[in-house]
Amino acid sequence: xxxxxxxxxxxxxxxxxxxxxxxxxxxxxxxxxxxxxxxxxxxxxxxxxxxxxxxxxxxxxxxxxxxxxxxxxxxxxxxxxxxxxxxxxxxxxxxxxxxxxxxxxxxxxxxxxxxxxxxxxxxxxxxxxxxxxxxxxxxxxxxxxxxxxxxxxxxxxxxxxxxxxxxxxxxxxxxxxxxxxxxxxxxxxxxxxxxxxxxxxxxxxxxxxxxxxxxxxxxxxxxxxxxxxxxxxxxxxxxxxxxxxxxxxxxxxxxxxxxxxxxxxxxxxxxxxxxxxxxxxxxxxxxxxxxxxxxxxxx
Amino acid sequence: xxxxxxxxxxxxxxxxxxxxxxxxxxxxxxxxxxxxxxxxxxxxxxxxxxxxxxxxxxxxxxxxxxxxxxxxxxxxxxxxxxxxxxxxxxxxxxxxxxxxxxxxxxxxxxxxxxxxxxxxxxxxxxxxxx
Numbered sequence: 001x002x003x004x005x006x007x008x009x010x011x012x013x014x015x016x017x018x019x020x021x022x023x024x025x026x027x028x029x030x031x032x033x034x035x036x037x038x039x040x041x042x043x044x045x046x047x048x049x050x051x052x053x054x055x056x057x058x059x060x061x062x063x064x065x066x067x068x069x070x071x072x073x074x075x076x077x078x079x080x081x082x083x084x085x086x087x088x089x090x091x092x093x094x095x096x097x098x099x100x101x102x103x104x105x106x107x108x109x110x111x112x113x114x115x116x117x118x119x120x121x122x123x124x125x126x127x128x129x130x131x132x133x134x135x136x137x138x139x140x141x142x143x144x145x146x147x148x149x150x151x152x153x154x155x156x157x158x159x160x161x162x163x164x165x166x167x168x169x170x171x172x173x174x175x176x177x178x179x180x181x182x183x184x185x186x187x188x189x190x191x192x193x194x195x196x197x198x199x200x201x202x203x204x205x206x207x208x209x210x211x212x213x214x215x216x217x218x219x220x221x222x223x224x225x226x227x228x229x230x231x232x233x234x235x236x237x238x239x240x241x242x243x244x245x246x247x248x249x250x251x252x253x254x255x256x257x258x259x260x261x262x263x264x265x266x267x268x269x270x271x272x273x274x275x276x277x278x279x280x281x282x283x284x285x286x287x288x289x290x291x292x293x294x295x296x297x298x299x
Numbered sequence: 300x301x302x303x304x305x306x307x308x309x310x311x312x313x314x315x316x317x318x319x320x321x322x323x324x325x326x327x328x329x330x331x332x333x334x335x336x337x338x339x340x341x342x343x344x345x346x347x348x349x350x351x352x353x354x355x356x357x358x359x360x361x362x363x364x365x366x367x368x369x370x371x372x373x374x375x376x377x378x379x380x381x382x383x384x385x386x387x388x389x390x391x392x393x394x395x396x397x398x399x400x401x402x403x404x405x406x407x408x409x410x411x412x413x414x415x416x417x418x419x420x421x422x423x424x425x426x427x428x429x
Contacts, residue, residue: 032349166347174344195305195313195348218312271310 002065004029004150004182005050009059012045019045021206023059027184027199029149031213032176034197035186036276042206043186044083047154050184051080064149076106079148079181083155085139089128093121093138097145104146112145119171133164137171144175151175153185157192169196190276202276204283214272221275224265225251242278253278300337301330305346313348317356325365325380328388336366336374 003026010023020042027033035043048054049061052069061067066074087096093116101107116123119137127135136156143151156172157165173196176183187193190200201211210217221241228250234240239255253270254260260267270278301324303317311319324330336357343350357374360366365378402412 031351169347170344173347173350174340177340177343177350195307195346195352198349198351269310 002029003027003062004031004033004064005184006062006065007049007059008061010046010049010056010061011058012042012049012054013057018206020049021058023208025201025208025211027182027201027211029182030180031182031199032173032197033182033184033199033201034190034193035184035201035203036190036193037186037188037203038280039188041188041203043188043203044154045206046203047080047152047184047186050152051078072105076104076146077149079143079146079151081139081143081151081153081156084159085132085136085156087127087130087135087139090126092124092126093130094123096127096138096142097123100142100145106147108145108147111147112141115141115144115171131164133160133167136160136164136168140168140171140175144179144181147179148181151181151183151185153183155186155188158187165192172196190273194272200272200276202279204280207283209279209283217275218269218272220257221253221255221270222260223251223253223268223270223274224260225249225268226265229264241275241282300335303337303342303346305348313346314352314356314359317342317353318359321356321360321365321376322380325376325378328381328385330376332376332379334376336360336376338373 005025005027007023007025010020010025011018012020023046035046037043045054049056050063050068052063052067052074064074064077068078069075088099091099097109097112097116100112101109116138119134119141121130121134121138127138130138136159140153140156143153153172157168160168169192172183172185175181185193185196193200198214199212200214200217202209226249228245228248234252234254237256237258238260240252241255242253244251253274301320303320305313305316309316321330321336330336337345339350339353339357342348342353357366357368360374361368363378365376365380366374367377368374399412402415407415
Protein backbone atom coordinates (compact mmCIF):
# COMPACT_ATOMS: atom_id res chain seq x y z
CA UNK A 1 0.00 0.00 0.00
CA UNK A 2 1.29 3.48 -0.85
CA UNK A 3 2.29 5.66 2.06
CA UNK A 4 0.04 8.70 2.47
CA UNK A 5 3.05 10.83 3.35
CA UNK A 6 6.65 9.78 2.75
CA UNK A 7 9.53 12.12 3.58
CA UNK A 8 13.28 11.72 3.40
CA UNK A 9 15.56 14.17 5.16
CA UNK A 10 12.87 16.81 4.78
CA UNK A 11 13.73 20.28 6.04
CA UNK A 12 12.42 23.83 5.79
CA UNK A 13 14.42 26.90 6.69
CA UNK A 14 13.15 30.45 7.11
CA UNK A 15 16.20 32.70 6.82
CA UNK A 16 18.46 31.27 9.52
CA UNK A 17 15.80 29.35 11.39
CA UNK A 18 15.03 25.72 10.67
CA UNK A 19 11.29 25.20 11.14
CA UNK A 20 11.68 21.52 10.27
CA UNK A 21 14.87 19.49 9.98
CA UNK A 22 15.94 15.97 9.09
CA UNK A 23 12.38 14.69 8.94
CA UNK A 24 12.17 11.12 7.63
CA UNK A 25 8.73 9.56 7.87
CA UNK A 26 6.59 6.97 6.18
CA UNK A 27 2.96 7.16 7.21
CA UNK A 28 0.92 4.17 6.02
CA UNK A 29 -2.59 4.62 4.60
CA UNK A 30 -5.74 3.91 6.56
CA UNK A 31 -4.75 5.64 9.78
CA UNK A 32 -5.84 8.65 11.74
CA UNK A 33 -2.49 10.21 12.50
CA UNK A 34 -1.99 12.61 15.39
CA UNK A 35 0.84 15.07 14.83
CA UNK A 36 1.63 16.31 18.31
CA UNK A 37 4.06 18.88 19.61
CA UNK A 38 4.26 22.20 21.40
CA UNK A 39 3.46 25.43 19.59
CA UNK A 40 6.23 26.36 17.19
CA UNK A 41 7.50 22.78 16.89
CA UNK A 42 7.08 22.70 13.10
CA UNK A 43 3.70 20.98 12.82
CA UNK A 44 2.14 23.53 10.48
CA UNK A 45 5.34 23.64 8.43
CA UNK A 46 5.21 19.87 7.88
CA UNK A 47 1.52 20.03 6.96
CA UNK A 48 2.08 22.96 4.61
CA UNK A 49 4.88 21.03 2.91
CA UNK A 50 2.46 18.12 2.48
CA UNK A 51 -0.17 20.33 0.86
CA UNK A 52 2.44 21.89 -1.43
CA UNK A 53 1.93 25.41 -0.12
CA UNK A 54 5.55 25.39 0.98
CA UNK A 55 8.52 24.02 -0.93
CA UNK A 56 11.19 22.08 1.00
CA UNK A 57 14.65 23.56 1.61
CA UNK A 58 16.18 20.08 1.86
CA UNK A 59 15.04 16.53 1.27
CA UNK A 60 11.94 15.17 -0.43
CA UNK A 61 8.28 14.67 0.31
CA UNK A 62 5.72 12.54 -1.49
CA UNK A 63 2.01 12.59 -0.76
CA UNK A 64 -0.04 9.60 -1.96
CA UNK A 65 2.96 8.70 -4.12
CA UNK A 66 3.21 12.07 -5.88
CA UNK A 67 4.80 15.47 -5.46
CA UNK A 68 2.49 17.68 -3.33
CA UNK A 69 0.18 19.89 -5.40
CA UNK A 70 1.71 18.47 -8.60
CA UNK A 71 -1.46 19.24 -10.57
CA UNK A 72 -5.25 19.35 -10.43
CA UNK A 73 -5.54 15.58 -10.04
CA UNK A 74 -3.20 15.60 -7.04
CA UNK A 75 -4.99 18.59 -5.48
CA UNK A 76 -8.31 16.76 -5.72
CA UNK A 77 -6.94 13.82 -3.72
CA UNK A 78 -5.98 15.87 -0.67
CA UNK A 79 -8.37 17.80 1.57
CA UNK A 80 -6.85 20.49 3.76
CA UNK A 81 -8.29 22.43 6.65
CA UNK A 82 -6.05 25.26 7.82
CA UNK A 83 -5.90 26.55 11.38
CA UNK A 84 -8.98 28.41 12.65
CA UNK A 85 -11.22 27.09 9.86
CA UNK A 86 -10.90 29.94 7.36
CA UNK A 87 -14.21 30.74 5.63
CA UNK A 88 -15.62 33.74 3.77
CA UNK A 89 -17.43 35.73 6.47
CA UNK A 90 -19.71 37.49 3.97
CA UNK A 91 -20.77 34.32 2.16
CA UNK A 92 -23.64 32.12 3.33
CA UNK A 93 -23.42 28.42 4.13
CA UNK A 94 -25.09 27.64 0.77
CA UNK A 95 -22.61 29.93 -1.03
CA UNK A 96 -19.73 27.94 0.47
CA UNK A 97 -21.24 24.68 -0.79
CA UNK A 98 -21.71 26.19 -4.29
CA UNK A 99 -18.10 27.33 -4.20
CA UNK A 100 -17.00 23.83 -3.20
CA UNK A 101 -19.03 22.31 -6.05
CA UNK A 102 -17.43 24.66 -8.60
CA UNK A 103 -13.87 24.23 -7.39
CA UNK A 104 -13.77 20.48 -6.86
CA UNK A 105 -14.26 17.95 -9.69
CA UNK A 106 -15.15 15.10 -7.32
CA UNK A 107 -17.61 17.16 -5.22
CA UNK A 108 -20.25 15.08 -3.46
CA UNK A 109 -23.20 17.49 -3.28
CA UNK A 110 -25.48 14.94 -1.65
CA UNK A 111 -22.98 14.29 1.14
CA UNK A 112 -22.49 18.01 1.74
CA UNK A 113 -26.26 18.64 1.83
CA UNK A 114 -26.87 15.76 4.24
CA UNK A 115 -24.12 16.92 6.60
CA UNK A 116 -25.32 20.52 6.69
CA UNK A 117 -28.84 19.30 7.38
CA UNK A 118 -27.70 17.00 10.18
CA UNK A 119 -25.59 19.76 11.74
CA UNK A 120 -28.68 21.95 11.77
CA UNK A 121 -27.01 24.80 9.88
CA UNK A 122 -29.24 27.31 8.11
CA UNK A 123 -28.06 27.44 4.46
CA UNK A 124 -28.89 31.14 4.30
CA UNK A 125 -26.80 32.12 7.32
CA UNK A 126 -23.59 34.07 6.70
CA UNK A 127 -20.41 32.24 7.77
CA UNK A 128 -19.30 35.29 9.77
CA UNK A 129 -22.22 34.88 12.17
CA UNK A 130 -21.67 31.16 12.86
CA UNK A 131 -20.27 29.97 16.20
CA UNK A 132 -16.70 28.65 16.35
CA UNK A 133 -17.95 25.09 16.47
CA UNK A 134 -20.31 25.60 13.52
CA UNK A 135 -17.56 27.20 11.45
CA UNK A 136 -15.26 24.26 12.11
CA UNK A 137 -18.06 21.86 11.12
CA UNK A 138 -18.77 23.78 7.89
CA UNK A 139 -15.07 23.85 7.02
CA UNK A 140 -14.83 20.10 7.69
CA UNK A 141 -17.89 19.55 5.48
CA UNK A 142 -16.15 21.37 2.63
CA UNK A 143 -12.98 19.30 3.09
CA UNK A 144 -14.86 15.99 3.34
CA UNK A 145 -17.30 16.60 0.48
CA UNK A 146 -14.50 16.88 -2.03
CA UNK A 147 -13.99 13.17 -1.31
CA UNK A 148 -10.25 13.27 -0.69
CA UNK A 149 -8.07 10.22 -0.09
CA UNK A 150 -6.12 12.15 2.53
CA UNK A 151 -7.49 14.76 4.88
CA UNK A 152 -5.00 17.15 6.49
CA UNK A 153 -6.27 19.15 9.45
CA UNK A 154 -4.10 21.76 11.14
CA UNK A 155 -5.09 22.26 14.82
CA UNK A 156 -8.77 21.66 14.02
CA UNK A 157 -10.01 21.68 17.61
CA UNK A 158 -7.61 24.10 19.33
CA UNK A 159 -10.02 27.03 19.36
CA UNK A 160 -13.16 25.04 20.18
CA UNK A 161 -14.86 24.63 23.55
CA UNK A 162 -15.00 21.06 24.95
CA UNK A 163 -18.48 20.32 23.59
CA UNK A 164 -17.73 21.63 20.09
CA UNK A 165 -14.43 19.74 20.23
CA UNK A 166 -16.17 16.44 20.98
CA UNK A 167 -18.79 17.09 18.29
CA UNK A 168 -16.12 17.88 15.72
CA UNK A 169 -14.21 14.68 16.49
CA UNK A 170 -17.43 12.61 16.45
CA UNK A 171 -18.18 14.04 13.05
CA UNK A 172 -14.65 13.38 11.81
CA UNK A 173 -14.68 9.76 13.05
CA UNK A 174 -17.99 9.16 11.31
CA UNK A 175 -16.48 10.47 8.06
CA UNK A 176 -13.46 8.20 8.53
CA UNK A 177 -15.71 5.17 9.08
CA UNK A 178 -17.91 6.02 6.08
CA UNK A 179 -15.31 7.04 3.54
CA UNK A 180 -12.16 5.22 4.56
CA UNK A 181 -10.17 8.41 4.23
CA UNK A 182 -6.71 8.69 5.82
CA UNK A 183 -6.36 11.62 8.19
CA UNK A 184 -3.41 13.60 9.53
CA UNK A 185 -4.35 16.10 12.21
CA UNK A 186 -2.19 18.22 14.45
CA UNK A 187 -2.66 19.40 18.01
CA UNK A 188 -0.46 20.59 20.83
CA UNK A 189 -2.50 18.40 23.18
CA UNK A 190 -2.45 14.63 22.83
CA UNK A 191 -5.50 14.38 25.11
CA UNK A 192 -7.54 15.96 22.30
CA UNK A 193 -6.55 13.20 19.94
CA UNK A 194 -6.15 10.17 22.16
CA UNK A 195 -9.41 8.48 21.19
CA UNK A 196 -9.28 9.45 17.56
CA UNK A 197 -5.73 8.57 16.58
CA UNK A 198 -4.20 5.17 15.96
CA UNK A 199 -0.84 6.56 14.84
CA UNK A 200 1.18 9.28 16.53
CA UNK A 201 4.06 11.53 15.51
CA UNK A 202 5.73 13.63 18.19
CA UNK A 203 7.44 16.70 16.79
CA UNK A 204 9.50 18.96 19.05
CA UNK A 205 11.95 21.70 18.11
CA UNK A 206 11.64 21.00 14.39
CA UNK A 207 12.50 17.30 14.80
CA UNK A 208 10.50 14.08 14.86
CA UNK A 209 11.09 12.49 18.30
CA UNK A 210 8.99 9.37 17.88
CA UNK A 211 6.47 8.08 15.35
CA UNK A 212 4.46 4.88 15.06
CA UNK A 213 1.16 3.06 15.53
CA UNK A 214 -0.27 3.77 18.98
CA UNK A 215 -0.61 0.05 19.83
CA UNK A 216 3.03 -0.57 18.99
CA UNK A 217 4.23 2.45 20.98
CA UNK A 218 2.23 1.41 24.03
CA UNK A 219 3.50 -2.18 23.77
CA UNK A 220 7.17 -1.17 23.61
CA UNK A 221 7.22 1.48 26.35
CA UNK A 222 7.14 0.65 30.03
CA UNK A 223 7.38 2.48 33.29
CA UNK A 224 9.99 0.97 35.62
CA UNK A 225 10.30 1.86 39.26
CA UNK A 226 12.71 0.43 41.79
CA UNK A 227 15.49 1.23 44.22
CA UNK A 228 17.71 4.08 43.16
CA UNK A 229 20.42 3.18 40.71
CA UNK A 230 22.62 4.64 38.06
CA UNK A 231 21.01 4.45 34.62
CA UNK A 232 24.41 3.27 33.40
CA UNK A 233 23.89 -0.04 35.19
CA UNK A 234 20.82 -0.95 33.19
CA UNK A 235 20.80 -4.00 30.94
CA UNK A 236 21.23 -3.49 27.21
CA UNK A 237 18.36 -3.06 24.82
CA UNK A 238 16.65 -0.50 27.01
CA UNK A 239 16.36 3.03 25.76
CA UNK A 240 15.62 5.44 28.57
CA UNK A 241 13.19 8.17 27.54
CA UNK A 242 12.81 9.83 30.89
CA UNK A 243 14.25 9.27 34.34
CA UNK A 244 13.49 10.72 37.73
CA UNK A 245 15.19 9.98 41.02
CA UNK A 246 14.48 10.50 44.68
CA UNK A 247 17.15 9.64 47.26
CA UNK A 248 15.88 6.06 47.42
CA UNK A 249 13.96 5.45 44.24
CA UNK A 250 14.43 5.63 40.49
CA UNK A 251 11.56 5.83 38.01
CA UNK A 252 12.27 5.30 34.33
CA UNK A 253 10.22 5.39 31.18
CA UNK A 254 11.96 3.02 28.78
CA UNK A 255 11.53 1.79 25.26
CA UNK A 256 12.34 -1.86 24.68
CA UNK A 257 11.44 -4.52 22.18
CA UNK A 258 11.44 -7.39 24.68
CA UNK A 259 10.04 -7.91 28.16
CA UNK A 260 11.87 -6.57 31.21
CA UNK A 261 12.89 -9.47 33.44
CA UNK A 262 14.96 -7.71 36.10
CA UNK A 263 13.07 -8.44 39.35
CA UNK A 264 14.42 -5.26 40.95
CA UNK A 265 12.05 -3.22 38.78
CA UNK A 266 8.32 -2.96 39.16
CA UNK A 267 7.08 -2.77 35.56
CA UNK A 268 3.84 -1.03 34.66
CA UNK A 269 2.14 0.05 31.48
CA UNK A 270 2.29 3.63 30.36
CA UNK A 271 -0.54 5.68 28.88
CA UNK A 272 -0.28 7.53 25.58
CA UNK A 273 -0.36 10.95 27.21
CA UNK A 274 2.52 10.14 29.58
CA UNK A 275 4.48 8.61 26.74
CA UNK A 276 4.12 11.68 24.53
CA UNK A 277 4.92 14.03 27.41
CA UNK A 278 8.09 12.07 28.18
CA UNK A 279 9.32 12.58 24.61
CA UNK A 280 8.45 16.27 24.78
CA UNK A 281 10.28 16.63 28.08
CA UNK A 282 13.27 14.74 26.73
CA UNK A 283 13.50 17.15 23.81
CA UNK A 284 13.12 20.16 26.08
CA UNK A 285 16.18 19.23 28.16
CA UNK A 286 19.35 21.19 27.42
CA UNK A 287 22.01 19.41 25.41
CA UNK A 288 23.61 16.98 27.86
CA UNK A 289 27.07 18.01 28.99
CA UNK A 290 27.98 14.89 30.94
CA UNK A 291 27.22 11.21 30.91
CA UNK A 292 24.69 11.43 33.69
CA UNK A 293 22.40 13.55 31.61
CA UNK A 294 22.97 11.54 28.52
CA UNK A 295 20.35 8.93 29.19
CA UNK A 296 20.44 6.79 26.13
CA UNK A 297 21.66 3.38 27.22
CA UNK A 298 23.81 1.45 24.83
CA UNK A 299 25.66 -1.79 25.14
CA UNK B 300 -28.88 -3.17 20.98
CA UNK B 301 -26.35 -2.18 23.62
CA UNK B 302 -24.69 1.24 23.84
CA UNK B 303 -20.99 1.58 24.54
CA UNK B 304 -19.40 4.12 26.84
CA UNK B 305 -15.76 4.92 27.55
CA UNK B 306 -13.99 5.81 30.75
CA UNK B 307 -10.99 7.84 29.62
CA UNK B 308 -9.50 7.92 33.13
CA UNK B 309 -9.54 4.17 33.71
CA UNK B 310 -6.25 3.63 31.90
CA UNK B 311 -7.78 0.60 30.16
CA UNK B 312 -7.31 0.67 26.38
CA UNK B 313 -10.56 1.71 24.65
CA UNK B 314 -10.82 -1.50 22.60
CA UNK B 315 -10.53 -3.53 25.81
CA UNK B 316 -13.31 -1.48 27.36
CA UNK B 317 -15.56 -2.28 24.39
CA UNK B 318 -14.77 -6.01 24.64
CA UNK B 319 -15.42 -5.95 28.37
CA UNK B 320 -18.79 -4.25 27.87
CA UNK B 321 -19.89 -6.88 25.34
CA UNK B 322 -18.80 -9.73 27.63
CA UNK B 323 -20.52 -8.05 30.55
CA UNK B 324 -23.76 -7.69 28.56
CA UNK B 325 -23.52 -11.36 27.55
CA UNK B 326 -23.11 -12.48 31.15
CA UNK B 327 -26.07 -10.43 32.30
CA UNK B 328 -28.25 -11.63 29.45
CA UNK B 329 -28.56 -8.15 27.91
CA UNK B 330 -27.19 -9.60 24.65
CA UNK B 331 -28.25 -12.90 23.13
CA UNK B 332 -27.11 -15.06 20.28
CA UNK B 333 -28.17 -13.45 17.00
CA UNK B 334 -28.26 -9.89 18.38
CA UNK B 335 -26.50 -7.27 16.31
CA UNK B 336 -23.67 -5.26 17.85
CA UNK B 337 -23.69 -1.49 17.21
CA UNK B 338 -22.40 -0.57 13.76
CA UNK B 339 -18.75 0.47 13.64
CA UNK B 340 -19.68 3.84 12.15
CA UNK B 341 -22.20 4.54 14.92
CA UNK B 342 -19.78 3.63 17.70
CA UNK B 343 -17.02 5.76 16.13
CA UNK B 344 -19.36 8.72 15.76
CA UNK B 345 -20.98 8.29 19.16
CA UNK B 346 -17.78 8.03 21.19
CA UNK B 347 -15.50 10.08 18.88
CA UNK B 348 -13.14 7.12 18.63
CA UNK B 349 -11.17 5.70 15.74
CA UNK B 350 -13.20 3.15 13.73
CA UNK B 351 -10.13 0.87 13.77
CA UNK B 352 -10.45 0.66 17.57
CA UNK B 353 -14.01 -0.66 17.21
CA UNK B 354 -12.94 -3.08 14.46
CA UNK B 355 -10.13 -4.34 16.67
CA UNK B 356 -12.55 -5.03 19.52
CA UNK B 357 -14.98 -6.83 17.18
CA UNK B 358 -12.16 -8.91 15.67
CA UNK B 359 -11.09 -9.96 19.15
CA UNK B 360 -14.68 -10.98 19.96
CA UNK B 361 -14.75 -12.99 16.72
CA UNK B 362 -11.52 -14.67 17.72
CA UNK B 363 -13.09 -15.60 21.05
CA UNK B 364 -16.01 -17.08 19.16
CA UNK B 365 -18.48 -14.63 20.65
CA UNK B 366 -19.30 -12.69 17.49
CA UNK B 367 -19.21 -13.00 13.71
CA UNK B 368 -19.14 -10.38 10.99
CA UNK B 369 -21.59 -10.56 8.11
CA UNK B 370 -20.03 -8.48 5.37
CA UNK B 371 -22.07 -5.44 4.47
CA UNK B 372 -24.57 -6.00 7.29
CA UNK B 373 -22.76 -5.87 10.60
CA UNK B 374 -21.40 -7.93 13.47
CA UNK B 375 -23.64 -10.35 15.32
CA UNK B 376 -23.43 -12.22 18.59
CA UNK B 377 -22.77 -15.93 18.04
CA UNK B 378 -21.84 -17.11 21.50
CA UNK B 379 -22.96 -16.90 25.05
CA UNK B 380 -21.18 -16.48 28.37
CA UNK B 381 -23.97 -17.15 30.83
CA UNK B 382 -23.23 -20.89 30.86
CA UNK B 383 -26.95 -21.62 31.06
CA UNK B 384 -27.02 -20.08 34.50
CA UNK B 385 -29.15 -17.08 33.58
CA UNK B 386 -32.27 -18.61 35.15
CA UNK B 387 -30.47 -18.71 38.49
CA UNK B 388 -29.64 -14.98 38.36
CA UNK B 389 -33.03 -13.81 39.65
CA UNK B 390 -33.11 -15.85 42.88
CA UNK B 391 -29.40 -15.17 43.54
CA UNK B 392 -29.94 -11.46 43.05
CA UNK B 393 -32.85 -11.48 45.52
CA UNK B 394 -30.72 -13.33 48.08
CA UNK B 395 -27.92 -10.82 47.58
CA UNK B 396 -30.37 -7.94 48.03
CA UNK B 397 -31.54 -9.42 51.33
CA UNK B 398 -27.93 -9.79 52.40
CA UNK B 399 -27.21 -6.14 51.48
CA UNK B 400 -30.13 -4.97 53.62
CA UNK B 401 -28.71 -6.97 56.54
CA UNK B 402 -25.23 -5.52 56.01
CA UNK B 403 -26.58 -1.96 56.02
CA UNK B 404 -28.62 -2.62 59.14
CA UNK B 405 -25.39 -3.81 60.78
CA UNK B 406 -23.91 -0.40 59.96
CA UNK B 407 -21.64 -1.20 57.00
CA UNK B 408 -21.14 1.58 54.46
CA UNK B 409 -20.67 0.99 50.69
CA UNK B 410 -16.92 0.74 50.92
CA UNK B 411 -17.01 -1.76 53.79
CA UNK B 412 -19.56 -3.88 51.91
CA UNK B 413 -17.39 -3.92 48.79
CA UNK B 414 -14.28 -4.75 50.80
CA UNK B 415 -16.05 -7.55 52.67
CA UNK B 416 -17.45 -9.00 49.44
CA UNK B 417 -14.10 -8.80 47.64
CA UNK B 418 -12.11 -10.40 50.46
CA UNK B 419 -14.72 -13.16 50.96
CA UNK B 420 -14.76 -13.75 47.21
CA UNK B 421 -10.98 -14.01 47.13
CA UNK B 422 -10.65 -16.41 50.05
CA UNK B 423 -13.46 -18.56 48.62
CA UNK B 424 -11.69 -18.71 45.24
CA UNK B 425 -8.45 -19.68 46.96
CA UNK B 426 -10.20 -22.51 48.76
CA UNK B 427 -11.57 -23.68 45.42
CA UNK B 428 -8.10 -23.86 44.00
CA UNK B 429 -6.64 -25.61 47.03
